[in-house]
Amino acid sequence: MSTPSHHFSDAEKRGLYRAIDERRDVRSQFLPDPIAPEILARVLKAAHHAPSVGFMQPWDFIVIESSEVRASIVAMFEQENQKAAERFEGERKERYQGLKLQGILESPINLCITCDRSRGGPHVLGRNSILETDLFSTCLAVQNLWLAARAEGIGVGWVSILDQAQLSSALSLPNHVYPVAYLCLGYVSEFLDKPELEAKGWRARLPLHELVHSDHWGQPLADSPLVTALHEQE
Numbered sequence: 336m337s338t339p340s341h342h343f344s345d346a347e348k349r350g351l352y353r354a355i356d357e358r359r360d361v362r363s364q365f366l367p368d369p370i371a372p373e374i375l376a377r378v379l380k381a382a383h384h385a386p387s388v389g390f391m392q393p394w395d396f397i398v399i400e401s402s403e404v405r406a407s408i409v410a411m412f413e414q415e416n417q418k419a420a421e422r423f424e425g426e427r428k429e430r431y432q433g434l435k436l437q438g439i440l441e442s443p444i445n446l447c448i449t450c451d452r453s454r455g456g457p458h459v460l461g462r463n464s465i466l467e468t469d470l471f472s473t474c475l476a477v478q479n480l481w482l483a484a485r486a487e488g489i490g491v492g493w494v495s496i497l498d499q500a501q502l503s504s505a506l507s508l509p510n511h512v513y514p515v516a517y518l519c520l521g522y523v524s525e526f527l528d529k530p531e532l533e534a535k536g537w538r539a540r541l542p543l544h545e546l547v548h549s550d551h552w553g554q555p556l557a558d559s560p561l562v563t564a565l566h567e568q569e
């Protein structure tokens with residue numbers, strides 16, 4: 336029997352799951368090595384091929400080229416990060432302050448992925464009931480980029496400890512454009528084998544089987560082959 340063309344070979348499947356399992360948020364391990372334009376373009380194409388509500392494609396990609404803009408983003412981060420630290424107390428606060436939560440200056444590329452909330456006009460197919468679907472779509476572009484970058488050996492770090500209004504102003508975004516993700520990209524000395532927040536004792540991965548419910552929130556699945564299979568994935 337011939338293999339249908341929509342079939343992924345075992346090696347292709349392994350590659351995809353490997354990118355998913357080994358994708359990391361990177362802040363500390365960036366190398367200064369430049370990313371070749373054709374590789375960056377490939378990764379941006381992966382982002383651009385994300386699904387989007389009504390094929391709205393609400394994203395734009397702002398490549399930060401000026402060192403002044405970078406410096407202003409670092410200052411923004413410092414300000415917001417200090418405020419964030421105040422939300423914790425005692426040992427938790429110390430642990431928070433010990434975390435490195437951005438690699439803005441160390442990474443060779445900074446990129447902001449935005450969502451143009453007006454793209455496609457006032458009536459976008461599929462967006463009449465849930466307005467935020469444009470933002471959801473943009474997050475999928477971020478994830479596509481993150482996975483493609485991982486397959487290319489490039490680390491990505493998402494920096495969200497930023498004041499949204501200040502960020503919009505630093506990037507001259509019009510009011511209808513929302514800055515969804517400020518990202519740092521670069522080759523890395525290593526990809527950690529688990530999330531840095533887990534390795535540093537901030538928070539552990541939740542057991543998958545506890546997150547799969549039956550019919551209603553909080554109702555566990557009855558014992559079934561799926562439950563067994565979920566345990567095996569952990």
Ligand SMILES: Cc1cc2c(cc1C)N(C[C@H](O)[C@H](O)[C@H](O)COP(=O)(O)O)c1[nH]c(=O)[nH]c(=O)c1N2
Pocket residue numbers: 358359360361362435436437492493494495496529530531532533
């Ligand atoms: C929307 C959003 C926003 C942020 C993040 C992620 C996402 C999805 N993450 C990264 C986050 O901490 C990380 O994804 C988790 O800890 C899981 O680790 P891995 O991504 O699996 O390495 C993140 N990390 C960081 O150091 N500073 C930040 O400001 C943010 N902000």
